[in-house]
Amino acid sequence: MNDSIQAIRRYLEANNLGCLDIKAALIDMDGVLFDSMPLHTLAWKHLSDDLGIEASRDEFYLYEGMTGVATVNLLFRRRFGSEPDVEEARRLYKVKAGYFQSMGRPAAMPGAYDMLSCLKREGIERVLVTGSGQPDILRRIDDEYQGLFEKHLRITAADVKHGKPHPEPYLMAQQRVDALPSQTIVIENAPLGVEAGHASGAFTIAITTGPVPKQSFIDSGADLIFDSMPQFAEQLPHLIQLFRDTSL
Ligand code: MG
Numbered sequence: 001m002n003d004s005i006q007a008i009r010r011y012l013e014a015n016n017l018g019c020l021d022i023k024a025a026l027i028d029m030d031g032v033l034f035d036s037m038p039l040h041t042l043a044w045k046h047l048s049d050d051l052g053i054e055a056s057r058d059e060f061y062l063y064e065g066m067t068g069v070a071t072v073n074l075l076f077r078r079r080f081g082s083e084p085d086v087e088e089a090r091r092l093y094k095v096k097a098g099y100f101q102s103m104g105r106p107a108a109m110p111g112a113y114d115m116l117s118c119l120k121r122e123g124i125e126r127v128l129v130t131g132s133g134q135p136d137i138l139r140r141i142d143d144e145y146q147g148l149f150e151k152h153l154r155i156t157a158a159d160v161k162h163g164k165p166h167p168e169p170y171l172m173a174q175q176r177v178d179a180l181p182s183q184t185i186v187i188e189n190a191p192l193g194v195e196a197g198h199a200s201g202a203f204t205i206a207i208t209t210g211p212v213p214k215q216s217f218i219d220s221g222a223d224l225i226f227d228s229m230p231q232f233a234e235q236l237p238h239l240i241q242l243f244r245d246t247s248l
Contacts, residue, residue: 004239007224008246011203015182019247022240023183025119026173026202029130030064031189031209032229033145034137036106037061038210043099044071047092053079061210065131065164065192067157068093097134106137108144109209111229115187116148118236126153127173129186131164131193133157153177165192165220170200185243187232194220203243207232 008020031037041060048055053075063071072092073083083089119126128141128149133156141149155173162168174184181201188194189209197204198221206217206225217225224239226232 004224004235004242005246008203008242009248011223012246012248015201017182017248020203020243021183022124022185022203022243023179024125024127024173024177025185025187026127026129026170026197027116027187028065028189028193029128029132029137029141031109032187032207033109033112033128034106034140035109035209036137037064037189039100039103039106040064043096043103046099047072047096048075050095051075051079051092058211061212062191062216064190065188065196067131067163068096068133070163072096100134101136105140109229111231111233113145113148114233115229115236116145118233118240120148122237122240124240125177125179126150127177128154128156129169129173130154130156131169164190165195165199167196167199167201170197170202174200174202188222191216191220194222198222205232 012018012020030040041057044060045055045057055075063074069089072089076083116126126149132138138156153176155169160168160172170186174181184202186197186202186204187207188197188204189207191212194204194206194217203223204221206222207229208225208227209229214225
């Protein structure tokens with residue numbers, strides 16, 4: 001818990017604040033609420049193989065948060081030195097989305113329900129902030145996490161112009177709940193998502209749920225890093241207490 005107190009103090013100092021008043025948690029979906037990243041990375045690997053583009057499955061964990069079209073563009077720039085036209089990029093993203101869908105339903109992430117229940121109990125608003133536009137998995141929010149996300153508190157790919165690592169999705173979430181950046185925490189599992197959260201001005205928490213090295217989260221500006229979702233969910237009640245009690 002010492003690490004948490006130090007992290008909160010560092011954040012207060014950097015933002016010139018005496019204390020925190022957290023109103024809302026802005027929560028990523030893939031790799032936080034659903035254990036979907038192993039399927040996403042495999043689907044991207046299939047698409048790369050189709051295109052004859054050399055890629056490792058693990059590298060796609062680092063691109064998580066980018067829009068699908070941006071990931072297609074990145075692969076093309078690397079292999080061919082230029083991007084495909086927009087229509088072609090969209091078509092290829094649909095191929096990848098098809099692979100993902102054919103792989104079945106990703107499991108709910110262990111610890112996620114407890115995390116959301118704890119936030120609700122503590123009176124902290126929950127906002128979904130995802131770069132995903134996949135309707136199937138978005139619909140599952142209501143099945144797995146019933147009553148934990150209000151309909152108007154869901155920011156998806158359809159709402160924003162810029163994907164993560166741009167802060168737009170998180171800035172939009174802060175406006176949606178009428179909160180200052182420093183009244184929000186971001187909960188993320190991807191370095192680019194952490195970068196977006198940090199750039200929005202929120203206290204940003206990184207959770208390790210895939211093969212992403214800790215250093216990537218540090219470099220992206222994470223204020224705190226947890227080793228797993230169950231670990232985070234277990235420590236969250238104490239952390240919320242520390243947010244309330246720690247001052248400069
Ligand atoms: Mg994620």
